[in-house]
Amino acid sequence: MSNEKKESVSKSAIQIQHVNKTFYQGEVAFPVLNDVSFEIEEKKLVTLMGPSGSGKSTLLNILSAIESANSGQITVFGNKLFGANEKELTIYRRKTIGIVFQFFHLFPYLSAIDNVSLPLYLSGISKSVAEAKAKEALSLVGLSHRKDFTPKEMSGGEKQRVSIARAIVHQPKLILADEPTGNLDSGSSEMIMKLFNRCVKELGISVFLVTHNEQIGESGDINLRMLDGKIQNK
Ligand code: ADP
Ligand code: MG
Numbered sequence: 292m293s294n295e296k297k298e299s300v301s302k303s304a305i306q307i308q309h310v311n312k313t314f315y316q317g318e319v320a321f322p323v324l325n326d327v328s329f330e331i332e333e334k335k336l337v338t339l340m341g342p343s344g345s346g347k348s349t350l351l352n353i354l355s356a357i358e359s360a361n362s363g364q365i366t367v368f369g370n371k372l373f374g375a376n377e378k379e380l381t382i383y384r385r386k387t388i389g390i391v392f393q394f395f396h397l398f399p400y401l402s403a404i405d406n407v408s409l410p411l412y413l414s415g416i417s418k419s420v421a422e423a424k425a426k427e428a429l430s431l432v433g434l435s436h437r438k439d440f441t442p443k444e445m446s447g448g449e450k451q452r453v454s455i456a457r458a459i460v461h462q463p464k465l466i467l468a469d470e471p472t473g474n475l476d477s478g479s480s481e482m483i484m485k486l487f488n489r490c491v492k493e494l495g496i497s498v499f500l501v502t503h504n505e506q507i508g509e510s511g512d513i514n515l516r517m518l519d520g521k522i523q524n525k
């Protein structure tokens with residue numbers, strides 16, 4: 292799917308330097324990310340674990356350009372997020388990343404194919420091309436036979452596979468997933484992790500996922516741990 296030139300030197304996917312994030316409630320400051328720095332090369336499956344409240348979702352939301360840091364440098368596939376304007380961030384969200392949520396965030400009354408093609412259609416791609424790409428993405432996640440089903444007619448694992456199809460349909464460079472198996476049984480979780488591995492190995496997409504599951508947290512290529520707003524190890 293990728294039309295990139297072959298390169299022998301691996302490139303950086305994520306570069307984070309001295310990132311700080313503090314939430315304020317009135318005058319009271321709640322520091323959440325405390326001088327976070329790390330670098331990840333492309334085409335890796337990265338897991339991030341850590342206790343509840345340690346700042347994992349905040350970090351992921353900053354990488355998703357849903358939230359902004361207070362200071363530091365954040366570069367994702369050459370896109371500098373800190374200090375970028377809204378237009379640049381919109382292009383970044385649309386082209387560079389795909390997001391997978393714990394609770395799927397699918398439109399309940401739309402079929403699988405409409406859920407997957409809608410973001411393409413909204414970004415200006417013709418309906419027929421958007422549907423053809425959505426069909427291909429659904430086939431990649433093994434759901435061709437469910438393309439006309441709505442979320443209520445699908446299991447949790449199937450819904451998450453539709454979400455993954457939606458996340459890869461525009462051929463992003465990075466998938467960001469916050470506890471994507473948090474709501475699934477162990478069999479479905481295993482299938483979702485196999486799919487993420489295929490995204491990395493077969494499609495050359497980098498995957499960065501937050502998990503509470505020890506086994507998943509120790510799988511993949513790079514295992515990060517977060518404690519009190521700091522990355523513990525690599
Ligand atoms: P995790 O995903 O590791 O459980 P989060 O990144 O969601 O942790 O949250 C880290 C801390 O930041 C928590 O103490 C949480 O209450 C706080 N926090 C998160 N979002 C906000 C917000 N919008 N306003 C205030 N505090 C927040
Ligand atoms: Mg969280």
